């Protein structure tokens with residue numbers, strides 16, 4: 001259970017972030033956002049994946065609404081970043097849970113609360129859909145994303161990931 005100190009620190013951070021996030025609009029992604037998502041992802045990862053993002057929009061931006069969410073952040077009409085997640089049930093025996101599997105913010109506008117606003121909006125979608133826990137997975141060599149999710153109060157969960165190489 002989180003301590004009172006941790007809770008108030010989180011409340012202070014949330015208030016500061018809300019202030020920094022002022023003027024930011026978080027809305028469901030539209031088809032016109034897809035090229036912007038593709039370009040941002042290429043800028044961040046160095047790899048262009050246009051087909052992947054078109055398919056992701058198809059699955060999460062349209063028909064999938066309700067349990068699948070693809071949100072974008074914009075300020076004064078300018079695209080600032082996006083987040084993608086969905087509710088999954090009973091995989092690995094887990095009750096319904098919100099999963100976050102992509103978040104990216106324009107490098108020029110980081111550390112201004114955009115990521116926090118995207119995360120908060122997605123969690124609100126999960127909450128409204130009735131789930132009470134949120135999960136994600138991250139690369140061990142990405143301290144920024146670890147620091148970001150820790151700042152949102154996320155901690156190690158009850159599952160561990162295993163993998164092997166197929167020869």
Ligand SMILES: CC(C)(COP(=O)(O)OP(=O)(O)OC[C@H]1O[C@@H](n2cnc3c(N)ncnc32)[C@H](O)[C@@H]1OP(=O)(O)O)[C@@H](O)C(=O)NCCC(=O)NCCS
Pocket residue numbers: 013017044101102103104105106109110111112113114115116117142143144145147148149151
């Ligand atoms: C992670 C990311 C989404 C954060 O977006 P952001 O808009 O900068 O986040 P916020 O401004 O809301 O930051 C919230 C908190 O996260 C933590 N944080 C964010 N960036 C950080 C950094 N570079 N170093 C350390 N902590 C960081 C801080 O605790 C910060 O709170 P603070 O500013 O009060 O210290 C953004 O850095 C990003 O797009 N990274 C690259 C994409 C990526 O690796 N995605 C994961 C794979 S999909």
